[in-house]
Amino acid sequence: MSIPIRGSELFVDKFYITTPLYYVNAKLHVGHTYTTVFSDALARYYKACGKKVFFLTGSDEHGQKIFDAAQKQGKTPKALADENVSYFVELWKRMEIGYDKFIRTTDTDHEERVKKILGILWEKGDIYKGRYEAFQCVPCESFWNEGELKDGKCPQCGGPVKHVSEENYFFRMSKYKDIIKEKLIKNPLLIKPEIRYNEIMGKIDGAMDDKSISRSDFDWGIPLPFDEKQVTYVWFDAILNYITALGYPDDMDMFNRFWPADAHVIAKDILWFHTLFWYSILEALGVELPAVYAHGYWLFKGGKMSKRTGSVIDPFELSDKYGVEPLKYFLLSELPEGADTDYSEDRLVEKFNNDLVNTFSNSLHRTMTMFEKYLGGKFAAVAPGEHEEKLKNSFAQASAAYRKHFREFRINMALKDIMDFVRAINGYIQDTEPFKSADNDKARTSTIIYHVLESLRNAAVMLYPVMPGTAGIVLKNLNRPPEGIEFEQELKWGLLDTAAAYKKNEPIFMRLK
Ligand code: ME8
Secondary structure, three states: OOOOOOOHHHHOOEEEEEEEEEEOOOOOOHHHHHHHHHHHHHHHHHHHOOOEEEEEEEEEOOOHHHHHHHHHOOOOHHHHHHHHHHHHHHHHHHOOOOOOEEEEOOOHHHHHHHHHHHHHHHHHOOEEEEEEEEEEEOOOOEEEOHHHOEOOEOOOOOOOOEEEEEEEEEEOHHHHHHHHHHHHHHOHHHEEOHHHHHHHHHHHHHOOOOEEOEEOOOOOOOEEOOEEEEEEOHHHHHHOHHHHOOOOOOOHHHHHHHOOOOEEEEEHHHHHHHHHHHHHHHHHHOOOOOOEEEEOOEEEOOEEOEOOOOEOOOHHHHHHHHOHHHHHHHHHHHOOOOOOEEOOHHHHHHHHHHHHHHHHHHHHHHHHHHHHHHHOOEOOOOOOOHHHHHHHHHHHHHHHHHHHHHHOOOHHHHHHHHHHHHHHHHHHHHHHOOOOOOOOOHHHHHHHHHHHHHHHHHHHHHHOOOOHHHHHHHHHHOOOOOOOOOHHHHOOOOOOOOOOEOOOOOOOOOOOO
């Protein structure tokens, strides 16, 4: 079969973003929630930029780890998967995640497409049979040779490994080492942030041996089309989801419309699989390489927050307690690029009070209160002067920085840009003292309040990708469309209607103890 290749310059109007397919062996925690919420914010941002977005998430259901977990619970692997997939869907509904497709690796069309892809690689001679000797880490679903182990333990998680030796099928990964190295040197932005790019460049030479891609000691997987006694290695099956979900190799229209992915969002734990392993499979298929963004870890009790150690925070509980959007705001503002962060509930409360209550919500509420009190909710006149020009410049700077940071996937910085702008608005109120002119110069008070509200309206527009509900409440209150925001229409100066009548709402957020 010949595989058409996309002509990239035709497709600059699209944005294809994916989360990892989470394993269905257990419930998800704040770490998984972070990745999905981060991806959702990017999807919403690019939608607001006018791009056609396709946002994919899903579940990883085959392999030893799921098989073992199901056995322990006295269930079939499929029953365990069904149960946890319902829970995943419920969690994403709670987090108001607007994905376009949820793929399960047990979906029939995915399984059929994986078989077709295996067939293509087999025909091409990129898969061959051999004896496999390795050390397996079941929780990581990874295999290592002896030299890669650290003190006899899994180099990824430090857990115990078991020796496996069997006849199975290998993928000729080594064949693609040079071309991938060359492509990565030419396109350093394929792997973001830079620290992760450097990590992979440092590993290429030692991490691209041929890899076993089948298992013969259990049967919870996709049978190989050329040897039904073996099943596909879970990572080979799961990683293909990013193209099978777009129809590859059956529906090439959809595939060509969205491939390559603009961001496979993951954490650094699965970086090798999403770069060197995935890239060599794609190279073998003659398919363009996608971009990967790997964030750091949420730490808890001194280590990585992890299902295995049970040191986890439940996102349902947290959102019950603080609300979904404050939780999203906290998660996205807290994890800096390229680093890990300790989870702290005190920090969540502190951020909530400082940013969402004191800075944002109070500023709006105080202004609306003055607006009603001094002007009866109607603008008298709007005559900008020097102070207003300065505020307008702050907006221009803040929105440019915000867009730049979002484009760089530095959402924490983009949120800081918004809060810095709101602090500048509060500084403007302090400097201009609208209450002082209320009695003798209504036009001046009106001008100031207009500019504060116009600034807060723009701040709400910028908050929209992360907190769409909150932004919507503010925008509705200010007589602008509360959803389906497009920056082209809404992120600009001077849109607030001077002729409309406005009413004060309840404060959006109240201080937490
Ligand atoms: O690896 N901090 O699934 P998984 C930040 N099925 N992010 C975290 C985290 C933490 N402490 N813990 C988990 C798999 N994550 C495979 C993926 S894709 C084809 C197959 C997030 O359920 C982060 O995104 O172990 C990480 O990469 C992912 O969950 C691992 O999820």
